[in-house]
Amino acid sequence: MKAVALVEAGEARIVETRAPQKRPGELLLKVEMVGLCGTDLNSFRGKNPLISYPRILGHEIAATVLEGSTAIPAGMRVTVSPYSSCGTCASCRRQRFNACQGNQTLGVQRDGALAEWIAVPEEKVYPSHLSLKELCLVEPLTVGFHSVARGRVTKDDIVAVFGCGGVGLGAIAGSAFRGARTIAIDLDDTKLDTARAAGATDLIHSGREDFRTRLRELTNGHGPDVIIEAIGLPDTFRAAVEEVAFTGRVVYIGYAKEPIAYETKLFVQKELDVLGSRNALPPDFREVIAMLERGHFPVDRAISAIISMEETPAMLAQWSASPASFTKIIVEVGR
Numbered sequence: 512m513k514a515v516a517l518v519e520a521g522e523a524r525i526v527e528t529r530a531p532q533k534r535p536g537e538l539l540l541k542v543e544m545v546g547l548c549g550t551d552l553n554s555f556r557g558k559n560p561l562i563s564y565p566r567i568l569g570h571e572i573a574a575t576v577l578e579g580s581t582a583i584p585a586g587m588r589v590t591v592s593p594y595s596s597c598g599t600c601a602s603c604r605r606q607r608f609n610a611c612q613g614n615q616t617l618g619v620q621r622d623g624a625l626a627e628w629i630a631v632p633e634e635k636v637y638p639s640h641l642s643l644k645e646l647c648l649v650e651p652l653t654v655g656f657h658s659v660a661r662g663r664v665t666k667d668d669i670v671a672v673f674g675c676g677g678v679g680l681g682a683i684a685g686s687a688f689r690g691a692r693t694i695a696i697d698l699d700d701t702k703l704d705t706a707r708a709a710g711a712t713d714l715i716h717s718g719r720e721d722f723r724t725r726l727r728e729l730t731n732g733h734g735p736d737v738i739i740e741a742i743g744l745p746d747t748f749r750a751a752v753e754e755v756a757f758t759g760r761v762v763y764i765g766y767a768k769e770p771i772a773y774e775t776k777l778f779v780q781k782e783l784d785v786l787g788s789r790n791a792l793p794p795d796f797r798e799v800i801a802m803l804e805r806g807h808f809p810v811d812r813a814i815s816a817i818i819s820m821e822e823t824p825a826m827l828a829q830w831s832a833s834p835a836s837f838t839k840i841i842v843e844v845g846r
Contacts, residue, residue, distance in 0.1 A: 514626035515823045515842070518565045520557025521831075523824040528567070531630040538633050539578035540589065544647045544817075545625045546571030547827075547840040548677055551618065555827045561619050569625030569842075570618040573646035576636075577628070583638050590646040590800075591624070592635045593617035594790050609657065609790035616790075625823070625842060637796050644817075645803045645810055647841055652799045652808070653791035654764065655681020655741070659689065660795060661788045662737040662762045666690030671726060671735040672711075673751065675702035677839055678764055679741035680813060681799075684709040686739075688802045694729060696722050702838070708809035726754050734759065739788075745771045752777050752785070760784040814839045819846040 516526045533539045551568050553559040570593035579585045595615045596608035603611050617623040639646060655678050664670055670686040672679050675697040686693040687710020694713040695706035703714045715725045726734060734756035740747050743765025751761045752773060761783060778785065802808060815837040818826050823842050830837050 512627040513820060514567045514622075515569070515820055516565050516567045517554055517562075520564065521555065521828075523555060523568075523827050525821060525824070526565075526567075528626065530628055533578055533630040536632055537630045538576055538580060538583060538589075538636055539628060539630050540572075540574035540591070540636075541577050541628055542569075542572065542574050542624050542626060542844045543588075543643045544573040545569040545623075545842045545844060546647045546651060547823075547830075547842065548651055552827070552830055552834060554619065556831055559619065561616075563620075566618065567622040567625055568618045569623030570616055571647055571650045572617075572624045572629075573643040574624075574629070576638075580633055583633060583636055587638045588640065588643065588646060589636045589638045590649040590796070591617075591629075591631055592637070592791070592793070592796060593623070593650060595621075607792070609792050614790070625820070625844070627844060637800060639800050639804065641800065641803055642810075644814065644841065648808070648810060648813065648839070649796060649799050649803065650791070651677050651839070652681040652684060652802075653795040654678050654788075655683070655739075656685035656688075656795045656799050657791040658682050658739050658741070658762045658764050658788035659685035660792075661786045662739060662760045664689050664691050664737055668692070668736040669730055670694065670737045670739065671696060671754070672706075672739045672741060673747045674741035674765070675699070675706040676741065677813070679739075680706060680709055682739045682741055682764070683711050684802060684808055685798070686737075687711065688798070688807060691737075694726065694735065699835075705809060705812045708812055710807065723750070723754055730756070733757075736760070737762065739764065741765055743767050745769060749773060752783065755781070755783065757781045758783070760786060762786045762788050764788045814841055817841045817843055820844055
């Protein structure tokens with residue numbers, strides 16, 4: 512079967528590989544669409560420390576069941592959780608399988624779904640009557656929804672999200688879906704417009720106005736109850752702690768690329784909850800699917816391009832040369 516593989520950093524190719532063999536407990540899926548995200552871009556650029564080459568990409572999946580089960584029969588449209596879990600590490604023993612110490616994500620530590628067919632465990636499969644484009648957006652949105660769950664967001668909260676890229680957009684949509692007043696912060700007008708369509712009640716363009724002043728204005732001087740950092744910059748990592756309300760919650764999704772110096776007294780004076788957020792859990796998948804089924808997300812505005820498998824190597828090179836030009840790229844596998 513055909514697949515798209517990174518043979519080495521900076522080089523993607525269409526390759527021929529063996530069709531999967533379905534094992535007991537697995538479903539055989541015909542891959543329809545696969546989304547590409549910043550992780551895939553970093554893998555292409557050689558900046559993802561978790562990947563080894565060669566590697567078939569693909570962890571944002573829309574598929575049709577070819578060989579199913581009683582619960583998920585052939586012909587159903589599905590999406591897939593791309594994570595694995597060992598079941599024995601400290602995270603797994605606490606039922607937090609998303610943070611498994613030995614996690615292997617499709618398309619990163621093991622071959623992914625950018626191929627004609629895949630076989631996956633039934634418990635990783637989520638059926639829905641959503642469109643293929645919507646199903647392809649489920650997994651990336653779950654990462655932001657999980658950060659909202661980590662922040663214990665409710666309708667009584669004011670939530671600020673730094674960054675309106677794919678992950679930040681999921682956090683904005685998740686916060687809005689729970690009824691919270693949601694403030695989106697970014698430097699890009701187009702991303703801010705999409706954030707508004709995803710449920711943001713207030714927008715801050717941090718290139719034209721001082722976000723610290725605006726956050727205080729929007730919260731009567733108290734600061735947001737929850738700040739979610741989805742950029743990964745030292746300045747926004749610090750700002751999250753500095754601007755969140757007393758007894759507030761700070762949730763970090765992005766990684767900062769260098770050590771960060773904090774004014775640690777703020778952790779104690781404000782009695783903050785400072786939380787990391789990684790991957791997603793089954794309730795996050797179900798919540799995202801429910802949100803999309805209610806039509807609460809600007810699907811078409813979140814997608815930059817839909818391409819064929821054959822166009823993928825060139826698109827990865829184009830994206831690498833101009834990363835700000837694209838947000839979500841979807842590969843139509845059968846095209």
